[in-house]
Amino acid sequence: MLYCDDSLQVRAMTTTLDQLCINTIRFLAVDAVEKARSGHPGTPLGAATMAYVLWDRYLKHNPAGPAWPDRDRFILSAGHASAMLYALLHLTGYDLPLEELKRFRQWGSRTPGHPEYGLAPGVETTTGPLGQGFANGVGMAIAESWLADTYNRPGHEIINHYTYALVSDGDLQEGVSAEAASLAGTLRLGKLIYLYDDNDISIEGNTDIAFAENVPQRFQAYGWHVIGPINGMDIDDVDWALREARSEPRPSLIICRTTIGYGSPHKAGTASAHGEPLGEEEARLTKQALGWPYQEPFTVPPEALAHFRQSLERGRRCQQDWEDRMRAYSKAFPEESRKLKQALSGELPPDWDREMAGMFAGQDKPIATREASGKVMNAIARSVHYFTGGSADLAPSTKTTLKDHGHYGFEEYCGRNMHFGVREHAMGAIASGMSLHGGTIPYTATFLIFYDYMRPPVRLAALMKLRVIYIFTHDSIGLGEDGPTHQPIEHIAGLRAVPDLVTIRPADAAETVEAWRVAMQRRGPTALLLSRQNLPVLDRAVLAPADGLKRGGYVLRETATPQVILIGTGSEVHIALEAGRLLEQQGIAAQVVSLPSWELFDAQPEQYRREVLPAEIKARVSIEAASPLGWERYVGQEGVIIGLSRFGASSPGPVIYEKLGLTAARMAEEAARLVRRNDV
């Protein structure tokens, strides 16, 4: 089944050399932490053996070709051990000079405190917040299985790699890893292999105080293959366990007993080894205890380096072999090959939006934007063959099922509809893993209220600038009877506060089409906020075209000499339009602005922004069924913000709008008041 890595495994030459290599990893990490006077030496000391055996004997990778699509993935879910990863990257020949290890945790270095995707090559994902890497790995294994089942052909196993991670006690305590592990077991992701650094220590002391569970039994319950406990600091044990794991059709958890801060005479096995430098003297003693003869920090013994750098030749041959096979595949299956390459490139097909033009033109029946979104998604799915995703058990409500595209599962890994279960947090982190892996454009779906359950992965996706599309339906009190537990208030502001995330709340079906256009074309995360309730499809013969959405905000209803500007987003744009009509009846000229995306609007040239919101018109009223936080930016100090500074209520949606004062009448009244005041 495997093409190159089995043949390339280099058995331990001598235990002495292996131990020297392991100590080289350990002390590069220790020295980096000492120099930075900040960092986490304990895990590198304890986990270096596991990492070494994996990287030296099993990991299929090419340090000179870090983007090679069929490489194995390695995730350091215990991101605080970043110095160990940087040591491995440097030693095996990635473009990460020793100088960078000396600048660990310093401004502008490629070796930040926790591994950051995009800084050092070979860092497969940004980790640190615990549990995230665990779930990212599940996403990568899902992407691998999907690509393999979709594009491989008999005799042409183009996609076929493992996803490894090193996970800690803290990772396993976080709920997100529980969610991801349960799903990975259900999906039987056999090429997922996690090394669990089981060292009994977390920051408050022995893990007994909070984590007395039987981890092996728990993972068996999830359907995982559990190996060990083994001695995680024994080369042969780790070697054997990895071999076992690779032959298994289920995901594997290798339980590796280790000692945090191994070798440190005074700190080994204690929480104080975790998160602060050993100190000069203790570092010296640790080197002594482990038989490390070099006084000079950052010493790399030449024989160790020579051994590590064999990765370059192995990797080169491995990738070369794959490229040869890719060529053969391209000849035998030109269409599949073209599609696979396109999927891996992430480029959209030239005609990807062919069905989207004028999609809801002439429609006069009101339609919820979630419903419109579902239709757009299905149009996209027909042309973008690597557009895939799913929902946290809400597909029928979020309208996100891709019809006739199958269901992803162990019986059909090429299905495009994923079922995440009621697990929003893992869903977010898995989607990031899929995006990081490459080969798919993933989407997720749930109610906007449940963004709260998945904030950490959305943030990390923004930090990594990943293309993930988050569909959040039921985006306001308009959802009605389910009540305040399900009605978002603070969530829109929350999304807007995340750097590098674009949030779009379309007003109708036509804006929904444009929102999808933006989302698909971005190379970063986008959140789409969609209504549960039906909304009129705006008459674009009278109003401005919906493609104004791409600029974030636009004048929807123009007036010759406006006295007041009414601004709305999403479902409240219709209230603003109605308020405009009411004002007209009173002889007040109101311009109506649709402002579906603050981020897109704020990125426009100042001139455009002033066209939409002319500085001289200070009478402005905004309406949004959400927290008013931040609206002053658009309405100014003299304007009026109609929003919600309280929680919602359980009742039919229209009643709540009425009771909480989100009405055209009130908006018109506030606007008229402002106009009158300015006239005085």
Next chain:
Amino acid sequence: MLYCDDSLQVRAMTTTLDQLCINTIRFLAVDAVEKARSGHPGTPLGAATMAYVLWDRYLKHNPAGPAWPDRDRFILSAGHASAMLYALLHLTGYDLPLEELKRFRQWGSRTPGHPEYGLAPGVETTTGPLGQGFANGVGMAIAESWLADTYNRPGHEIINHYTYALVSDGDLQEGVSAEAASLAGTLRLGKLIYLYDDNDISIEGNTDIAFAENVPQRFQAYGWHVIGPINGMDIDDVDWALREARSEPRPSLIICRTTIGYGSPHKAGTASAHGEPLGEEEARLTKQALGWPYQEPFTVPPEALAHFRQSLERGRRCQQDWEDRMRAYSKAFPEESRKLKQALSGELPPDWDREMAGMFAGQDKPIATREASGKVMNAIARSVHYFTGGSADLAPSTKTTLKDHGHYGFEEYCGRNMHFGVREHAMGAIASGMSLHGGTIPYTATFLIFYDYMRPPVRLAALMKLRVIYIFTHDSIGLGEDGPTHQPIEHIAGLRAVPDLVTIRPADAAETVEAWRVAMQRRGPTALLLSRQNLPVLDRAVLAPADGLKRGGYVLRETATPQVILIGTGSEVHIALEAGRLLEQQGIAAQVVSLPSWELFDAQPEQYRREVLPAEIKARVSIEAASPLGWERYVGQEGVIIGLSRFGASSPGPVIYEKLGLTAARMAEEAARLVRRNDV
């Protein structure tokens, strides 16, 4: 061990009457959903038997005394089955007339779509977002065990009750329940008994597609006692299982096989029974199938009502017995009794803040606000004996250990320092459960970045107006080397957007004291944002006193005729002060405002707010090492906001401040520019 409930158990009189009662619950729920044309009939139909047996035979409660402290707690974690809970409350005699069931999910009713704490008596917590109720229950059981171990005395078991919950497939898929279950197992909370409604169905279809794990094995791994699977629709099975569970020293999970939508000829066992009304015809057919002879909706057969209402007499006797015992305890242990009563009242002792006055007066050594907070907490702990909480494995970093107050655990349930493990989400929900239970003022602690992991319970605490104090340290890029994965940006804005939550970011040790004063006195949730880095203790002989904090914002450094206002929060107040000095050197009079809490400030009378931020001074500059979202409210359209619209970076903290432009020099420059512009 138990005082009254064993003797009060009423065995099944006749199966016919039991079945009639169960059907009464079912059809009150079905009829409520039909009338509302919205809701979830499936779970009530399937789970009514479990609920009935529990409420009829085991639950120690008094419908006429819903606040009786030693009642058993019942949580409907599957909050979508709210109509079933309302039916039980009405039938057993709580103050919830049938009329309210007829107004299910309507504006102003006490029967919202999901159960809301504070609306109908007997609703112990607000549920709906899955997994939350599961974890709330763990918090209640923790509070019970803590109170019992702290205040009970031999022969005086004043606190001794069970916590029950009904949990669904969705609850068990959410990570928060995994976290809470692992902790409950570690803590051996034997009086926690959960009925798992195992019906194989979630919204997207059969749970197989996403949830194939072995639930019994998983809970065994957590250290739970697992009973079943039993037939959850068989009275005797449920009765037996509850009896088993109550005799166990470990937490119990009773696996109850049920059929969602039981009785519905066309919808039973399908996802379509879950979240929408059966429809008139199907409701009729279901009643027919289950032998329910009444045509009229909301029928309560008199013999069923009579049976249910026996709860009132049982409950009265039960509470009376407890009150008698309480009197005996008060006599035998007057001091303990006084303390217990005070704890249960939630009132602060008269001298609760005796150590806080002038706590950091005269201190000239800089001190991090997290460090100051730790000292304040220890002062409070000495006088408020029921102040208890813990951290998500970060006590040494958050400085939240209560010295000499023991560690809460199964060997010492009276310890006051809790160890939540790396489980922020469960921590939040558990703290809510503790607060709901009463008898403690709980606090939680973690880094501000990890607020993202616990947003759902913080929101629900705000919705329920619970007294929980959230300590969030490492509140900005000032934390330094750990980098952008650990540096909050959007979190302060996010907290401010949550209704009914008060967020306070004190500037120094003295403001930290005042922040704690506010937090302790509130009957709602408070978030305290604290620095990792040291901060000067402001010289209050020169500057305004720190008790200005209680008004949310105050003039810290007054100037006779200010030309510009500089506003800051937390650690950035010191930058604003320095900028003020720089401006003074240039002959510009700058007033400096400390604005630690927007919510408190916005709640002040307009006159006060205008004193702090005089309308005529339009030159204003704000500084906060966080998202600028919302600052326009205070600086106005002509002002300048110095904030962060990007992620942070890994580097020593002072370097990041410098590189990202959060400096006194820049603030002074912006202020001078504004003043010059206004002069023109």
